[in-house]
Amino acid sequence: MKRREFFKNGVFGTVGFSVLGSSESKAKDKKKEKTVFSDRSNDNWTDLNGNKKHTPDRCQYLNFDxxxxxxxxxxxxxxxxxxxxxxxxxxxxxxxxxxxxxxxxxxxxxxxxxxxxxxxxxxxxxxxxxxxxxxxxxxxxxxxxxxxxxxxxxxxxxxxxxxxxxxxxxxxxxxxxxxxxxxxxxxxxxxxxxxxxxxxxxxxxxxxxxxxxxxxxxxTGREASHEFNEKFAPKEADGWQMGASILIGGKDMGKPMKYTAPSFAKEFTLEHSHPKRKVRSYVEGYWWCEIGSQFDIIKDQEEIRKKLMGYAHGIWDYIKNSGNYPDAENFALEWIGSVPGKRESRRFIGDYILSEKDLTEHKHFEDAVAYGGWSLDEHNPGGIENMKEPPSYFHQRFKxxxxxxxxxxxxxxxxxxxxxxxxxxxxxxxxxxxxxxxxxxxxxxxxxxxxxxxxxxxxxxxxxxxxxxxxxxxxxxxNDAYIPNRPNRQKNDLMKDAASIVASSTKSGNPELLTDGWSRDLPDSIHHWESKDLPAYVQCEWQEPQEISSLTIKCDTNVKKNIMMRNVYHKEIYSDIVPPELTKSLSLQARIDGKWVDISNVDNNQARRIQLNFDRIKTTALRVHVKSTYGADTAKLFELVALK
Incomplete structure (x- = not known):
């Protein structure tokens, strides 16, 4: 491509494209046009492996679904x-x-x-x-x-x-x-x-x-409150977008540690700031080290990054050297980010625009495919450069x-x-x-x-x-997703045709609940079977033989506790170990021609959803034996789905 054509038409204006059917470009295909980025015609390369002149080929054509x-x-x-x-x-x-x-x-x-x-x-x-x-x-x-x-x-x-x-x-x-x-x-x-x-x-x-x-x-920006009848939106639309943050991580070194701020550190103090902006843990970092934008936040990102790195060091300098935090004496800055974590920029328009009342009034959608429940956690315009407002408004928490x-x-x-x-x-x-x-x-x-x-x-x-x-x-x-107000209605689930579902013992719930389409307990109802002890089994019976080639089992991982990585734990709602309730080993048997036959064994399971696929069998009963968990004394299952 000639230089004048490039500037006349833009980088991609004169480029033609065709795509190969394979996942790699063919070396013999020299006719594919390339953009200015991969044009290596002026690349003057002498390859000493054979002392040959080459022109690098740095363009690939890939095809996927x-x-x-x-x-x-x-x-x-x-x-x-x-x-x-x-x-x-x-x-x-x-x-x-x-x-x-x-x-x-x-x-x-x-x-x-x-x-x-x-x-x-x-x-x-x-x-x-x-x-x-x-x-x-x-x-x-x-x-x-x-x-x-x-x-x-x-x-x-x-x-x-x-x-x-x-x-x-x-x-x-x-x-x-x-x-x-x-x-x-x-x-x-x-x-x-x-x-x-x-x-x-x-x-x-x-x-x-x-x-x-x-x-x-x-x-981009904030809608006016009247557009979607949003209580927490501003009266007039504006360009403000929630900012990006740089986090820091401190470590107790067991001895006094000095800190000298780098040249690019920005002076920081909490004096006269909003009282909700606080220094708590010295380990986990401060998400309120944040800068937003009311203009083109993507274009502004490099300037935002520079500022954030300065503010992050300024915060640590304030902690270590202001004299206000003597208990930080033994802490050192072990890690500091250089890549800002972004919260907001473009919001693309679909056939439906989700808005505040859809969340706060828990609107039911026939096409629901996901869910949320984090607070309405709108960070203040300007972030750390707007110290008089709280770092986040937390407009509303969800029940x-x-x-x-x-x-x-x-x-x-x-x-x-x-x-x-x-x-x-x-x-x-x-x-x-x-x-x-x-x-x-x-x-x-x-x-x-x-x-x-x-x-x-x-x-x-x-x-x-x-x-x-x-x-x-x-x-x-x-595949173990949960959709509120939408049970699993798998049409071909043979479990729903079972004449009876019984268990070796029951501590809570009912084995028949394993086919009701819900894979977790709900606030007003339970949807599990739990045994009194281990080992334990649940058995499904049909009046007529069924052809089955797969069984999906959804077991317990205690979704009422968080298991993400976190430096500071609240043991009531966080766990830093494998959920003890998780099924570790189980086996599946089928009754074929009047005899119990071993179909599948699972040891050291590491998933909530256990998928058993096997050659198609003709059976009048299935029996799931739960042998062990990762610490719990009982077995708890939420769903069984059998397919032909």
Whole structure:
């Protein structure tokens, strides 16, 4: 491409594209046009391995069914759920580690529904985010943030239909009408340009550059209160967006530790600040070290980062050297972030815009696919540069969870584009609650599953809403997601036809509740069977022989306690060990031709949802033996689903 053509038409204006059917570019294909980023025609390379002149080829053409942009928890759950549905999926992450705000680079706690009023009761998310947190409990008992990065990497790398591409940002969308055809990405670690094509795209990147370049409608800032009849919105709309934070971590060294602030530290004091801005733990950091923006917060990010690094050191300098905190004498600054954790930027417009009253009035959506329950936690405009206001308003706490509709998770005007995370279709006030990462992870599982169904049914996300929403909800529930007010109605579940379900003993609940479609206890009803002791069994009987090839078992992990990594624990609602209630070993037997036959054995189980697949059998009864747990003296199960 000539220089004058580049400036006349823009970086991508004169580029033509075609996509190979394989996952790698063909060396012999020299006709594919490249953008200015991968043009190496002036690269004057002498390769001493053979003393030959070369021109580096740094452009690849990849083809998948589903592309997930953004490797935070929403993106991880989207990619894994899509891959598990049997479609070819790629996860593209712009950093060298996964996890987004939860990664070791930023270290934000994986909050979700973990402090419902009035007693700070959790209602922990299940599904894929539950698998991730349990995986971390087994692999990372020391709660190392750097090892947590590798736990996440292990979690995605073991999926056979999923490819992971790191250090890569999607920078442009090639369109085919109102659909994305190709995401053009830049991998900075290899100086490579990747053209990634797919049928469906999910933007879980937070800022949503790919979606913006595709032309997806979005807004930023705060809505006026009258637009959505929001009590906590400002009277007039403005551009303020919640800011980014840099966290710090201190460590008790057991001896006096001096601290000298670097040259870029910004002077800080809590004198005359709002009383809710306090120094508490010296270990966990201060989320109120935050700066927002009323303009283009993405464009402002580098200036925000510089300020935040200065303020973070200024806070620690104040703690160590002001004389107001003598008990900090032995503490040293062990870790400080350099990558700000973002809360808000673009919010893309879907077929429905989630707003304050949908949450506070617990609106029921027929297309609900996820839920939340974090407080309406709107941070003040300006953050640490607005010291007279509280760091966060915590407008309202929830007594129960609210629903998130599928229509807020796909684009209004781009046909094959979905969203998960803080960039979904919602108001600023709604975002103040839904933005926490465990809630975003639930959205990710929903969109990943939906994208796969789009591929299988050859339809769009809107088509899923219009014709396949029940199928989507059933898939999510089968895969251990929870949808408020929506039991599992799996059509082909043979357990629902059982003549009787009995147990060896019952301490609480009833074995017949294992087929009622609910995989957790609800505030006003129980939905489990619990034995009096171990070992124990539950047995299902049919009047006529049934052909069965799989059994799904949902066991107990005590969703009323949080298990995310946290430096400071409240033992009533947090646990830093593998849930003792979790089933460790069990076996499955079937009665075939009048005799009990061993079908499957599970040892060292590490999941809440146990999936047993086996060659199809013809049986009149199944018996699940729970042999042991990770510490509990009883067995507790919530659901059994048998399929042909």
């Amino acid at each position: 589903v592309v997930v942009i953004g490797g935070g928890l929403a993106g991880i759950c989207a990619a894994v759920s899509s891959a598990r549905e049997g479609v070819k999926t790629v996860l593209v992450q712009d950093r060298g580690v996964l996890g987004g705000n939860a990664s070791s680079e930023i270290r934000v706690i994986v909050n979700g529904v973990n402090h419902l009023a009035p007693n700070n009761t959790p209602e922990r998310e299940t599904g894929i985010i539950e698998e991730i947190l349990l995986h971390n409990r087994f692999l990372n008992p020391q709660e190392s943030w750097s090892f947590w990065d590798h736990v996440l990497y292990d979690f995605v790398e073991r999926e056979p239909n999923l490819e992971v591409i790191l250090n890569t940002q999607a920078i442009h969308a090639v369109m085919d009408g109102s659909s994305i055809k190709t995401a053009i990405c830049w991998q900075n670690s290899t100086e490579s340009e990747l053209h990634i094509s797919a049928a469906q795209f999910i933007d879980c990147s937070g800022d949503g550059l790919l979606a913006a370049k595709a032309g997806a409608e979005y807004r 129960k969870v609210y629903e998130i509709p599928f229509r807020s998770l796909y684009s209004k005007n781009i046909d094959n584009l979905l969203f998960s995370g803080r960039n979904i279709s919602q108001t600023h006030i709604s975002l103040s609650s839904t933005r926490v990462m465990a809630t975003c992870a639930l959205m990710g599982q929903a969109t990943g599953t939906a994208a796969a169904l789009c591929v299988k049914n050859k339809t769009t996300p809107r088509g899923i809403y219009q014709k396949h929403i029940v199928e989507l909800q059933d898939r999510l529930l089968m």
